[in-house]
Amino acid sequence: MIKDTSAQDTVVSPSVSKRFKQPLLWGVFALGLGVLLWGTVTASTANHSIARADLRFATLTKGDLIRDIATSGKIVAANAPVLYSLDKGTVTLLAKPGDEVAKGDIVAEIESPTLLNNLKQQQALLEGMKSSLQRAHLNARRDLIKAEQTIDMAKVDLDAAARESRRGHQLIADKLISQIDFEKNEDDLKKAKMLYGHAKQEAGLMKDTLAFELQNLEAEVNRQVLVVEELKRQVEALAIKAPVAGIIGNWLVEQKARIEANAAILTVVDLTAFEAELMVPESYADDLGLGMEVELSFGAIKVMGQLSSISPEVRNREVTARVRFAQQSGLKLRQNQWLSARVLLENRKDVLMVKRGAFVTSGGGREVYVVEGEQAVKKSIRLGARSSSHVEVISGGKPGDVWVISSIHDLNGAEQVLIN
Structure with missing residues (x-):
């Protein structure tokens, strides 16, 4: 009768591989479970991922923000005068666009036969008026001499009458003439005095009259001189000069064109x-x-x-x-x-700011993604003054924060995004 199989059992020592096999299996199982749990946690917190190379980042700093407009x-x-013609005529352009000119250089000329003819006519009229003025001066001298002769003759008659009056006084005292003759001598003296006085007044009035007439003639001559000088100025202005030193800009008329008065000719650029x-x-x-x-x-x-x-x-x-x-x-x-x-x-001065990016317009200045580790978390912000390169951060950030400054549309509005 066989009691048991103990006599048949043999003690076998376990191999090295078998001793480590079971702990290794448990380690692999634990690692897989950890990966599964990590994936579960990550999937619950970040429902979107994006490559880091597709984003732009900037760090919030403090400094001076210059608000500007790019x-x-x-x-x-600043000074580019346009030159105009003063009269109608044919224009000859002497300087081409791009030519350098000095102030006072003649850049164009206008041929105006009408203006030249008018100048000659007015000059001839002026010469005639000057001759008339000289003739008036001679006539005035002649009239003044006649007036002086009249005064002198009246003075002689006055002296003769005075002498007769004195003789009459002596004769009447000696009773050698009648009373009638004596009174006649006195009347002659009064008459001579009146004629002398009138002659002087006539001479004075004639002198004033001649001076007045000569003054009027001189004024007419002076007016004619101004007319001639103005025509000379207009004729000289037919040679159009550069008012500033610079270059010729553009021709505003064609060469040898027939132009009207006050027509634009060319420009000079200072x-x-x-x-x-x-x-x-x-x-x-x-x-x-x-x-x-x-x-x-x-x-x-x-x-x-x-x-x-x-x-x-x-x-x-x-x-x-x-x-x-x-x-x-x-x-x-x-x-x-x-x-x-x-x-x-x-x-x-000394404001919190960040580099300007597409997040300013895409987020309306109210949202941004802040980098926290391997994730970008959406946060509400408030922006202030903006320059061409930076924007002021009023709330929602602090110095050292890293923001995603590229467009937030790339992040699909997710609350958290994994950055690969």
């Missing part, structure tokens, strides 16, 4: 006086003010200027502004040269 414009001549003409978006029009600082960029060269004028009207949803700036000797400018500009509106 725009563009062109160089225009190369020493330029201004910048900026086109500012209509939305910034209320922020502009005369005297504001403007930074102008001509390639690598930057100069500062000031707003000198702002157009009151809007064209193509833009406002035109003029900038006056100091000319630099090494700055070579040309009419209509393109440039970029920054209008400096204000300078905010």
Whole structure:
């Protein structure tokens, strides 16, 4: 009878692989369970993922924010006078567009036979009036001499009458003449005195009359002189001169064209006086003010200027502004040269700010994604002043925060996004 199988059992020592197999299986099971749990947690918190290379990031910092307007414009001549004709005629253009001219150089000539003929006629009339004036002077001298002769003759008659009166007094005293003869002598004396007095008055009146007539003739001659001088000025103005030193801009008429009076002929551009003409978006029009600082960029060269004028009207949803700036000797400018500009509106000191990005417009300035570890979390924010490169953060951030500054539309509005 066999009691059990103990006699048949043999003790076998376990192998090394079998001793580690079971702990290894338990480790693999625990790792898989952890990965599953981590995936579950991650899926519950981040329901969207995006590649880091598809996003742009910026760190919030504190500093001075210069609120500005970025725009563009062109160089225009502050002084570009247009030259006009003073009379109708045939124009001859002596300077071509682009030619350099000095102040006072003749750039065009107008041939006006009508004006030249009128000048000659008025000059001949002036010579005739001058001859008449000289003749009037001679006649006045002759009349004055006759008046003096009349006075002298009246004086002789007066002296003779006075002498007869004295003799009459002696004779009447000696009773050698009658009373009638004595009274006649006295009457003759009174008559001589009256004639002498009238002769002097006549001479004085004649002198004043001749002076008045000569003065009128001289005034007419002077008026005619002014007419001739004005015609001479107009004839001289037919040779059109450059009012400033610069270059010829554009011809406004054709060579040898027949033009009317006051017709535009050409322009002269003053190369020493330029201004910048900026086109500012209509939305910034209320922020502009005369005297504001403007930074102008001509390639690598930057100069500062000031707003000198702002157009009151809007064209193509833009406002035109003029900038006056100091000319630099090494700055070579040309009419209509393109440039970029920054209008400096204000300078905010020590504000929290972040680089400007597409999140400003895509989020309406109210939402942004903040980087927390490997995730981007959506938060509400409030933005303030904006410049061309930075924007002020009023609430929703602190220095050192990292924001996603690219468009939030790429994140599909998720509350949390995993950044790969």
